[in-house]
Amino acid sequence: MNPYITTSLFDLFKIGPGPSSSHTIGPMKAGYHFLKECMGLSRDILVRAHRVHVRLFGSLSATGAGHGTDVAVLAGILGISPESCPPGLLESLAAEPDREHTVDLGEGRAFIGLKDVEHGPVIHDYPYSNTLVVELVDQSGQVLHEKEYYSVGGGFVQWKGWEAPVLGEPVHKYRNMTELRSIVREKGLNLYEIILDNETAITGCPRTKIIGELNTILDRMEESVRRGIDRDGLLPGPLKVQRKAGMLWQRASCLPDGPDRFLTKLNAYAFATAEENASGGVIVTAPTCGAAGVMPAIVYAMRHDLFIGDRAIREGFLAAAAVGFIAKHNASIAGAEVGCQGEIGVASAMAAAMLADARGNRSRYTENAAEVALEHHLGITCDPVQGYVQIPCIERNAMGAVKAYNASVITAGTDPYAQKVSLDAAIAAMAETGREMSCKFKETSLGGLAVSMVAC
Numbered sequence: 001m002n003p004y005i006t007t008s009l010f011d012l013f014k015i016g017p018g019p020s021s022s023h024t025i026g027p028m029k030a031g032y033h034f035l036k037e038c039m040g041l042s043r044d045i046l047v048r049a050h051r052v053h054v055r056l057f058g059s060l061s062a063t064g065a066g067h068g069t070d071v072a073v074l075a076g077i078l079g080i081s082p083e084s085c086p087p088g089l090l091e092s093l094a095a096e097p098d099r100e101h102t103v104d105l106g107e108g109r110a111f112i113g114l115k116d117v118e119h120g121p122v123i124h125d126y127p128y129s130n131t132l133v134v135e136l137v138d139q140s141g142q143v144l145h146e147k148e149y150y151s152v153g154g155g156f157v158q159w160k161g162w163e164a165p166v167l168g169e170p171v172h173k174y175r176n177m178t179e180l181r182s183i184v185r186e187k188g189l190n191l192y193e194i195i196l197d198n199e200t201a202i203t204g205c206p207r208t209k210i211i212g213e214l215n216t217i218l219d220r221m222e223e224s225v226r227r228g229i230d231r232d233g234l235l236p237g238p239l240k241v242q243r244k245a246g247m248l249w250q251r252a253s254c255l256p257d258g259p260d261r262f263l264t265k266l267n268a269y270a271f272a273t274a275e276e277n278a279s280g281g282v283i284v285t286a287p288t289c290g291a292a293g294v295m296p297a298i299v300y301a302m303r304h305d306l307f308i309g310d311r312a313i314r315e316g317f318l319a320a321a322a323v324g325f326i327a328k329h330n331a332s333i334a335g336a337e338v339g340c341q342g343e344i345g346v347a348s349a350m351a352a353a354m355l356a357d358a359r360g361n362r363s364r365y366t367e368n369a370a371e372v373a374l375e376h377h378l379g380i381t382c383d384p385v386q387g388y389v390q391i392p393c394i395e396r397n398a399m400g401a402v403k404a405y406n407a408s409v410i411t412a413g414t415d416p417y418a419q420k421v422s423l424d425a426a427i428a429a430m431a432e433t434g435r436e437m438s439c440k441f442k443e444t445s446l447g448g449l450a451v452s453m454v455a456c
């Protein structure tokens with residue numbers, strides 16, 4: 001395994017439906033992969049195809065209902081990939097729980113409904129907690145094709161026998177911020193140049209294509225903010241959580257220009273995307289679905305309130321990616337592994353780096369802004385009430401955006417070399433805290449607010 005960072009930008013920033021990268025986007029990808037694999041089976045097998053069954057295990061089974069896992073895997077099997085998923089599709093599939101769907105297999109066809117997605121044991125012997133097993137069966141129930149998938153976090157999916165794809169070697173080799181800082185100093189490059197060079201080398205994609213896709217991601221973030229602000233009513237699920245983004249936006253419009261107006265708007269932007277995520281709307285993982293509201297809030301504010309140009313925003317976005325890569329490589333960005341510090345904490349650090357960089361600060365300021373934002377999220381657990389990515393997740397996105405803004409303000413006004421804590425130290429602290437954190441505080445809804453709110 002390559003010891004250096006080889007994560008692609010488009011592995012970190014994925015367009016797809018919320019509310020969870022591991023519980024929604026991952027299972028959707030698994031369903032889509034299964035469909036494509038079945039379509040490659042021989043005609044003799046396909047003409048016997050009758051039904052598709054899915055079994056969910058571990059945390060997919062425990063909190064899958066609240067995360068839209070059932071409808072996401074169904075959509076994937078019906079040929080919808082996360083990036084092609086129209087807004088509102090998962091909601092419409094969930095609204096028809098008894099509907100029979102036809103799976104077009106090319107040379108054959110099969111049927112599936114939501115009742116074919118079963119919830120298996122939470123404790124099991126598969127190598128990953130978030131496991132799903134998909135089967136194509138004939139009319140007598142005989143299995144024609146079966147696959148064991150693992151949703152390993154951040155929307156990444158592996159399967160039994162999976163082998164890591166062969167990637168190109170990064171041009172600039174680094175494992176952490178200390179090494180990245182040395183590259184900046186020795187080669188006289190900016191963070192965005194390093195990330196772009198590596199992306200081209202790792203994926204083989206030309207720069208122009210990468211920049212085009214980055215622009216698409218930024219536009220999708222903006223769209224998710226706009227959609228969220230325009231919607232009102234209750235979020236799906238038993239908690240009856242009222243959407244607040246539109247109300248915050250209206251309140252901001254009534255305030256005079258000043259700090260309260262700006263802060264209220266920033267909160268509205270973060271609520272908007274987080275509420276879209278919670279309702280199964282299309283968002284960008286940044287770095288995960290649960291934390292998808294933090295970066296769009298800062299992107300939207302940079303475009304519409306701070307009047308920062310698109311090029312500077314794109315360069316800041318690449319600096320944010322560096323922070324996400326380093327956190328993923330040296331700790332984790334999955335709530336199931338390190339709690340919410342790895343989701344909202346890392347998102348806040350990325351957003352702080354983006355803003356600091358886009359405002360023209362040197363890379364040392366950018367690193368410090370990321371460090372300050374992450375440091376003040378250390379120890380935060382993952383405790384979504386009843387497994388829905390709503391409480392505390394939505395407000396936590398707004399707090400992450402505000403802390404990101406404040407981190408960039410604090411660091412821009414101080415000597416960057418006087419900063420005592422490095423980003424690498426904060427990430428190491430997050431990894432250790434995550435390792436020691438009890439399982440019940442890691443995406444199982446068995447601890448924290450998930451329990452105390454219900455018990456009180």
Ligand code: SF4
Pocket residue numbers: 290291334335339340341343344381382383384389390392393396443
């Ligand atoms: S509490 Fe944090 S880590 Fe857990 S689901 Fe919500 S946003 Fe994700």
